[in-house]
Amino acid sequence: LVLLTPEPTSLTDAYALIKVLKLTHGVEHFKVCVNMAPDHKTARDMFIRLHQACDTFLSGVSLDLVGVIPRDTGVxxxxxxxxxxxxSDPQSPAAKATLQLARDIAAWDAPENLDGNIKFFWKKLLFRG
Incomplete structure (x- = not known):
């Protein structure tokens, strides 16, 4: 899961992370969440910009937008x-979106062929049992 905010530096950092994971570890599929989004259009625009950068410079990478956490003064x-x-405020927009994202993540199937390096770390962290 790559977390992105609607800021240029975040876009650059997200792309750099994806590039390293692709080139060093062979990871090709990424789920993306946009955090602190003022609205869904801005979130979608940021995702599209990341997607376009990956399409242009990293062949074989796929991205899925799996969540949007709105900017919320309650945070x-x-x-x-x-x-x-x-x-503090479980009914706030950010809390509701975060809890929904957590439910969605908990329902994801465990990836297959988790072997070595960073994949092993995430397997141990996320799929205990």
Whole structure:
């Protein structure tokens, strides 16, 4: 899961991460979530820009937009209160979107052929049991 925010530096960092994982570890399929999006159009635009960069410079990479976490003033309030925003205001837009994303991730099938390097790390971290 690659997390992206609607900022140019985030776009650059997300692309760099995808490039390293593709070239060094052979990862070709990525799920993308746009965080702190002011609206769905902006989130979609950021995803499209990342997708276009990958299509242009990295052959064989596929991206899926799997979540959008909206910009939410409740998150800032929770930070000031030093509380998790999902607990501080569970009905806030960001909390609802984050909880939905967590449910979606929990329902994903475990990838097959997890072998070595970073794949082994993620397998251990995400698929305990």
């Amino acid at each position: 800032r309030k929770a930070v000031v209160q030093q509380k998790p925003f999902c607990m």
